[in-house]
Amino acid sequence: MLNGAFRSFSYAKVQNFNLMDQFGYAHELYRYSWANGIVLISHGNGCAILQKSLPKIRELKSKYSPSGIVFLMINANPQDSRESIEIASKEFGVETPILKDETQTIAKSLGIKRTAETYLINPKRWEILYHGPIDDRLGFGTERRTTTKNYLEDSIKSLIRGLKAPALNVENKGCLIQYEKIGKKDETISYTKDVVPILIGRCLPCHKQGGVAPWAMTSYKQVKGWSSMIEEVIKTKRMPPWHADPRYGKFENDRSLTLEEEKMLLAWIASGSPRDGKEDSLRNVGQREEEKWPLGKPDMILTLPEIQKIPAKGVIDYRYFKIQPKLESDVWIRGAHLRPSNPKVLHHGFAFVEYLDHLQEKEPKRKVGIDDFLAMSAPGRPIELLPQGTGMFLPKGATFRFELHYTATGKPETDCSELGLYFYHHSVPKELRVKAVRNTAIEILPGARDHEVQASTLLEKDVLLYELFPHMHYRGIRMSLEAHYPNGHKEILLSVPRYDFKWQNVYRLAVPKKLPKGTKLVCVGAFDNSSDNPSNPDPSKTVRWGRQSSDEMFIGYFAYTEES
Numbered sequence: 001m002l003n004g005a006f007r008s009f010s011y012a013k014v015q016n017f018n019l020m021d022q023f024g025y026a027h028e029l030y031r032y033s034w035a036n037g038i039v040l041i042s043h044g045n046g047c048a049i050l051q052k053s054l055p056k057i058r059e060l061k062s063k064y065s066p067s068g069i070v071f072l073m074i075n076a077n078p079q080d081s082r083e084s085i086e087i088a089s090k091e092f093g094v095e096t097p098i099l100k101d102e103t104q105t106i107a108k109s110l111g112i113k114r115t116a117e118t119y120l121i122n123p124k125r126w127e128i129l130y131h132g133p134i135d136d137r138l139g140f141g142t143e144r145r146t147t148t149k150n151y152l153e154d155s156i157k158s159l160i161r162g163l164k165a166p167a168l169n170v171e172n173k174g175c176l177i178q179y180e181k182i183g184k185k186d187e188t189i190s191y192t193k194d195v196v197p198i199l200i201g202r203c204l205p206c207h208k209q210g211g212v213a214p215w216a217m218t219s220y221k222q223v224k225g226w227s228s229m230i231e232e233v234i235k236t237k238r239m240p241p242w243h244a245d246p247r248y249g250k251f252e253n254d255r256s257l258t259l260e261e262e263k264m265l266l267a268w269i270a271s272g273s274p275r276d277g278k279e280d281s282l283r284n285v286g287q288r289e290e291e292k293w294p295l296g297k298p299d300m301i302l303t304l305p306e307i308q309k310i311p312a313k314g315v316i317d318y319r320y321f322k323i324q325p326k327l328e329s330d331v332w333i334r335g336a337h338l339r340p341s342n343p344k345v346l347h348h349g350f351a352f353v354e355y356l357d358h359l360q361e362k363e364p365k366r367k368v369g370i371d372d373f374l375a376m377s378a379p380g381r382p383i384e385l386l387p388q389g390t391g392m393f394l395p396k397g398a399t400f401r402f403e404l405h406y407t408a409t410g411k412p413e414t415d416c417s418e419l420g421l422y423f424y425h426h427s428v429p430k431e432l433r434v435k436a437v438r439n440t441a442i443e444i445l446p447g448a449r450d451h452e453v454q455a456s457t458l459l460e461k462d463v464l465l466y467e468l469f470p471h472m473h474y475r476g477i478r479m480s481l482e483a484h485y486p487n488g489h490k491e492i493l494l495s496v497p498r499y500d501f502k503w504q505n506v507y508r509l510a511v512p513k514k515l516p517k518g519t520k521l522v523c524v525g526a527f528d529n530s531s532d533n534p535s536n537p538d539p540s541k542t543v544r545w546g547r548q549s550s551d552e553m554f555i556g557y558f559a560y561t562e563e564s
Contacts, residue, residue, distance in 0.1 A: 011127035014119075017106045018237040018498065019074070019099035022086040024245055026478065026497035027072065027099055028236060033123050034449075034532050036068030037159045039152065041134075042107065043073040043098050044115035045080045045088045047175040049138050053116050054092055056134055061096065064156055073098040076107035077115075078180050082247065102259050104179055105235065105266045116174030120155045130155035132170035139173045182267035189268045191220065192277040198261045199223065200285055202240050205255070205382075212343040212379045220280045227273045234262060241379075241503040245495040248480075250510040253382050294383050295335055298420030300325060302400060310345045310406050310413040318547065321402040322354075325421075332429055333392045335385035335422035336375035342415040343379065347549075348504055349404040351375040351419050356397045364433065372434035372557075374400075375419060378504035385422065387466040387508065390561055391429035394421075405549065430561040432466070435459075437481075437523045438555040444475060444529045444543040451529060453554050456484075456522040465513045467559035468494045469506045472525065473552050474535040475543060476501060479525030481556045486518035499525070501535065501549070514563070523556035 018028040032038055041057060044050060061071045075085055075098050082100050089098060101107050110119065111131070116138075120130040136149040151170060158164065182189065189195065199207075199217055206213040217223055223230070233239035234257070242256035257265070268274075302323050310316065340346035350373045355363035364372050374392060386392070404417065439455035470479040480495040494507050515521075531539040537550045545552060 011122075011125075011129060012131075014121055014126050014128055015109065015235070016232070017235045019101055019106065020082065020245065020497060021097035021099050022082055022089050023097070024082075024247065024495055024497055025097065026237070027097055028498075030123075030126070031528075031532050032070050034068075034530065035070040035123050037064075037129075037156060038070045038072065038119075038121040038123055039156070040110075040119040040121060041071070041073045041096075042112045042115050042117040042174065042177070043075040043085075044077045044175055044177065045075075045084055047115040049140075049174045050116045051092060052138055052143070053134055054094060056137075057096065058093075060134075060153060060156070064160075067160055069156060069160075071096050074101055074107060074110075074112070075099065076101040076104045076112060076177050076179075078104070078178060103263045103266055104177075105263075105270075107177065108179060112177060114172050114174035114176055117172045118152050120152065120159065122159065129159060129164075133172045133174075136170075182263045188274070189264060189271065190277075191268070191273075191275045192279075192281050194264055195223075195268050196281050198257070198265060199282060202255060202257055202261065204285065206241075206379070210343075214344075217282060219283045220275050223282065224273045224275070227269045231266060231269045234266060237498055238500075241500065241505070243496045243498050243500060243503070243505060244507055245497055248492045248495045249507070252508045252510045253384070253506075255382075292339070293337065293420055295337055295385060295420070295422060298337070299423040300421040302419040302421070304402065304417050306416075308404070308406065308415045308417075310342075310415060311408055312411050312413075313408045315550075316406045316408065319404045319406065321404075322399055323402070324397075324399045327394070327396045327398070330393070330395045332424040333374070333386070333394050333421055334390075334424050334429065336392075337383055337420040337422075338375040338377040338417065339420060340377055340415050340417045342413055343377075344409055345406050345413045345415050346377060346417065347405045347407045347502075348376065348378040349402065349417060352401045352403070353392075353394060354399045354401055355395055359395055362393075362395075365436075372436065376504065376506075377417070379502060381504055381506065384508075386432055387512070387559075389429055390432035390466065391424055392432055432559055432561060435521065435558045435560065436555050437521050437558065438553070439523075440545045440554075442527075442543070442545055442552055442554055444527045444552060446540050446542060447530050449528050449530045449532065450477070451527045452524070453526065454522065454524050455554060455556065456520050459515055459517055459519045459521065462517050462563040463515050463560040464563055465493070465509065465515055465558060465560045467506050467508045467557075469504075469557035469559070470494070470496050470499060470523070470525070471504070471553055471555040471557065472499060472501065472527070473549050474501050474537055475527040475529050475533060475552055476554075477526050477528045477533070479523060479554075479556065481558070482522040482524065483515055484520040484522055486516060515560070521556070521558055523554070525554060527552060 016030040134152045135147045137144045137147045207217040437455045437457050444451045468481050476499045478497050481493050483491045543552045
């Protein structure tokens with residue numbers, strides 16, 4: 001048994017990562033900083049040694065979870081999908097989260113070679129205190145009647161007692177993991193042919209001259225200099241800012257990296273970010289200025305009445321403005337682009353429409369704000385027209401109300417936002433409506449790490465669904481938008497397991513979906529009001545519904561047209 005004896009050596013460090021488990025939940029390693037220890041076990045479907053280890057893992061989990069020890073598994077087998085892992089976990093009664101390492105980069109960085117390898121991590125310094133088998137009972141085709149060496153448990157006991165475990169070199173007896181080669185057969189990854197096309201398609205929409213990102217991908221030199229940071233944000237799923245679980249739904253505006261693209265970028269960075277070719281094919285593309293109106297010249301432009309001055313620091317209250325456009329007649333809008341002149345300071349902005357008094361019965365609830373909006377601006381949000389054949393009604397004499405939320409950048413800034421409107425001229429579209437499924441009675445106690453909230457509403461007509469948009473504030477961590485059909489069938493339309501308030505994504509379905517009358521629209525989500533949430537403004541505060549970002553909201557927006 002391990003005791004206090006200790007010979008000086010350096011513990012290896014584990015870097016942060018973010019992976020999905022078999023049930024569709026996201027796990028960021030460093031968000032477990034509250035734990036007293038983390039046990040990470042390599043997993044693989046069909047491995048006899050791992051399967052025979054499961055009772056011991058359950059025993060240790062039951063015994064040491066009350067002491068603040070967190071148990072996780074990680075699966076890097078290329079042949080195992082999340083679906084097959086979920087099926088196997090149900091068969092063997094595994095409730096421990098099994099994190100799927102699709103790129104194999106996390107397992108490779110940890111040095112995992114076989115299944116049933118275990119790691120004991122100290123989250124106070126992110127050091128690996130132990131790496132090896134659970135115990136000495138199982139081997140290749142052998143199985144002892146009794147255990148003589150409890151390597152993992154002895155290491156856990158030492159950690160709990162505040163003792164340093166000695167370095168051990170114990171061979172693991174699990175099943176070998178097949179690591180796949182990245183890139184084309186017998187060829188190195190090409191910066192020019194392989195990497196640049198990924199950067200142009202996935203990164204440059206934000207990382208360009210005048211873009212919302214803090215730096216622009218204007219050359220190979222810039223990308224190589226930032227390559228370590230690129231590696232980190234890919235492994236932690238911070239970039240690209242697309243948060244939908246690919247297991248549910250197909251979306252027209254999906255900007256996530258494919259699995260092959262993710263592997264390609266990480267492998268290229270791991271090889272030292274080499275360059276090939278005489279010309280830097282990124283330079284000409286990355287230095288282009290963004291078009292002022294990428295949807296074309298608007299039919300009408302509304303400019304805020306004054307230039308906004310943004311201080312260098314501090315929390316800035318929402319700012320409100322009203323403008324009445326000079327319309328000669330009623331119009332249908334096919335698109336609206338709320339454009340900040342300084343996108344680095346506008347966290348998000350809304351444009352709402354207020355009808356005249358005699359049209360109040362026809363006015364959508366968007367004036368309230370929590371029900372609907374005409375246009376929105378947010379970092380990384382795609383600029384696009386409304387779904388084809390749909391529009392929003394704008395009556396003569398209506399007033400636009402603007403709600404803008406600015407953030408400080410560290411130096412004084414200014415902004416003068418504009419709203420570009422695009423009209424239908426020769427046809428009347430189907431009216432695009434928005435149903436906001438919300439829960440305004442939320443109450444999140446201080447320190448709550450996974451405070452679950454639900455909301456629902458019933459469709460009174462057949463609809464054609466186009467877009468989905470989850471909305472919470474800084475404490476929001478996940479939300480799924482679901483359809484519960486009249487026949488009892490349930491379907492997850494969108495799952496966002498890693499919600500991030502900084503990115504207000506709208507998810508447009510690749511194919512609009514018919515939902516029959518009587519369908520219940522359900523939103524299920526959760527908040528993290530603990531100090532382990534790096535975005536939490538105040539973990540000591542009980543949080544309720546409110547308009548300020550330091551308060552909370554819970555809304556799932558469904559954009560649709562009525563079919564009957």
